[in-house]
Amino acid sequence: MRPGSVLIVGAGLAGSAAAWHLDRTGWQVTVVEPTASVPESFLLQLDETAQAMMSTMGADDLVRSSSAPSPRVSMRWGKNRVRRTHFSSGDMRLAVRHELVAGVRDMIPGTAIMKIGLRLSALDHTAWGLTATFDDGSRESYDLVVGADGIGSTVRRLMFGPDQPYLYRNGLAHIWFKVRARTPADTAVVASRHGVAWQIYPYPDPRTTLALAAMELPDGAHKDPGDLSARCAQLVRELGHDLDEVADAVATVDPYISRFTQVRMPTWSTGRAVLIGDAAHCVDPLSGLGAHASLLDASVLAHSLQTQSHHHGAFAAYETHVRPFIRAGQNTTSRILEYVTTPQDVTRRRTLAHGLREAVSGVPTLATRVGRQRVGGTPLCARPVGAAAVTAS
Structure with a gap:
């Protein structure tokens, strides 16, 4: 043409x-x-x-x-106890x-x-x-x-x-936290527990971490951002004690919320x-x-x-x-x-x-x-x- x-x-x-x-x-x-x-x-x-x-x-x-090379990933799941495996991001x-x-x-x-x-x-x-x-x-x-x-x-x-x-739209929400904390050994964590999917990744500056949750969040729920932050911090803590630093930081910041949407x-x-x-x-x-x-x-x-x-x-x-x-x-x-x-x-x-x-x-x-x-x-x-x-x- x-x-x-x-x-x-x-x-x-x-x-x-x-x-x-x-x-x-x-x-x-x-x-x-x-x-x-x-x-x-x-x-x-x-x-x-x-x-x-x-x-x-x-x-x-x-x-x-x-950008920086994507870190090694720790995958975690399990209903009663946390199971783990690791894989490379290539x-x-x-x-x-x-x-x-x-x-x-x-x-x-x-x-x-x-x-x-x-x-x-x-x-x-x-x-x-x-x-x-x-x-x-x-x-x-x-x-x-x-x-x-x-x-x-x-x-x-x-x-x-x-x-x-x-x-x-499927009713899921994305809950975003950008926090000043380090992931364990600067690895990423991908997890699924208690009906919540987590992706926790270090920034190229490893002192900063992105914690992103996908979960059901009805409209109008958690009108107080502090309540949602506290709930998410507890969920992060339950993924393993090596994430306590990230969990503590999540509890102190207000989240950004978006909705799962595909075009x-x-x-x-x-x-x-x-x-x-x-x-x-x-x-x-x-x-x-x-x-x-x-x-x-x-x-x-x-x-x-x-x-x-x-x-x-x-x-x-x-x-x-x-x-x-x-x-x-x-x-x-x-x-x-x-x-x-x-x-x-x-x-x-x-x-x-x-x-x-x-x-x-x-x-x-x-x-x-x-x-x-x-x-x-x-x-x-x-x-x-x-x-x-x-x-x-």
Whole structure:
């Protein structure tokens, strides 16, 4: 397809990477982003493929400066007593999310037009493209629009309608604690006890730890943050006395609470607009797939636009490449979390059976259609990882 003008809405990891790739393939790129700086957030996992895709962008130094090797993991479980095993994280790295995203945003070429501090307020299809209206009243026309504006995507709402049909929620909440404490021997802890799934990971600065719980939390429950912190501190303490320092720190800070939400859409494009990253297919922070999926989307979309003769074919090719990977990741992550947070044995077995069927059915497609294909020498994706590493969306 002959390059033209493209508006990218959102300058997170997916949007910034898309701006980098599309500029290099000849597109006239405009990026609109309401925030001047990347908000401080939590951790982001970089698996081997995500690191390889960053390397193709010339971002090896950024990866090294904003991340550290993922530590050895202690897995813990058990109803009456804590059972343990250990495993290596391989070549994965844990990045401080806002540092990595800010670095990729800084890599957007100077030829791109940056509309920082503006918000998209309307999108209208015309005979030859899309007209975008911004919150300052200005209007511009573009050949294509890429929605990379996260789970609460404005592009998705304007182009596809209300969010409700596309959001999958299972009633679980994520309880986040960033504390000044060290994990035992600077290892990570992944645990499941008493209907709560835990991921406790040290930051690249080992004096700081992220403790993330997934649990049932009805709306309105624990209106006093101190009560929730105290409850979570006790749950951490019950995972082992070597986590007492982390538990003591959890008891002293207020948590950040988010809800398990996946974006599940039948298609990621309409007309000349296409969605990427969490706007198209948020998996879940506990999946460890956020960076991989965002970088994959940006690379594959740019490659598809370069090799297809029309945007319809390019959008279809992008979705054909990426969707099997996302479907497997979403199904595996949701079923694992629903299994480990469900106390009833019969319900747990039924949940696990559904999850295994979905995971097994997705593996052949994932391996044959996606896993063996490459873009620019980089594998399009690695195997799906289910609830085994912590990220922040």
